[in-house]
Amino acid sequence: MSWTEERIEKLKKLWADGLSASQIATQLGGVSRNAVIGKVHRLSLPGRAKSSSATAPARPKRTTSAPKAPNYASRAGQRSMPRTAGATALKQEVAFEATPVADARPVDDVVVPMARHLELIELTEHTCKWPVGDPLQDDFHFCGNDAGDSGPYCRYHAKLAFQPSSERRRAAKA
DNA sequence: CCCTGATTCGC
C-alpha cells in the first residue's frame, strides 16, 4: 500500500497519541512497523524522547558493500505482519471531531486490531478470551483471535492485560 | 523470548 493523505493523517494522529509503531502498523494495515517508523522519520515527526542515548551514539554504521553473512540463526523465521484476516477496518475515517477535549475515547477499541466477535459459547481453549464491550450490554463479545498455547489472550491482548511494558500506560486501561 | 524506536541503504 502507499501513503495516501488519509493514511498519513492517521499515522500522525496515532503516533501523537503515543501508540507504538507496531500498533499503528496494525491499525493502518498493509504496512510493517518498520514502514511506520521509517515514515515517521521522513515526516520529521518527533520520535519518542530518549533520555540521552539512542540518538547519535557513534554507531559503527552498517558495513557498506560487504557480503555480510546474516548468520542470525536466532532471528530467523519470525516475521510479523499479516494479523489481519479480512477483518473490517475500524470506523476510523468517521468521527474526526474538532473537539479539543482529548479524553473522550471509547478506550476499548482504540488499540484492538480486530475482533472475531465471538460469543461465550464459541470460545475454545485457543481463542482469545479478552472481553470487548460491557458484559451488561447486548453487544458484549470476546476478541476470539488465536491465543496460541501460552495464555488466555491473543498476543496483543496479552500485552495489554499484563506487563505495563515500559512506555505508554495510556491505551492500556485497566 | 517478547517488545520498543532508530538508523542505514538498496530498491
Add this chain to the structure above:
DNA sequence: GCGAATCAGG
C-alpha cells in the same frame, strides 16, 4: 520515497 535489515535497548 519506501521499508527490510539491522542495531540498540527494555
